[in-house]
Amino acid sequence: MPISIYVVDAFTNEAFKGNPAAVCVLPSSRDEVWMQLVAE
DSSP states (O other): OOOEEEEEEETOSSTTOSEEEEEEEOSSOOOHHHHHHHHO
16 A cells, blocks of 8 residues: 655744654554554
8 A cells, every 4th residue: 555655844934944754644544553563
């Protein structure tokens, strides 16, 4: 399953400042076990 992944700059209004965070856009919600496995 292809997943779109974006990197956003959190806690700032300027590019490449703040805290980089990965955001995955999923086609449907996932259970907590799956999300924990991905986070590891």
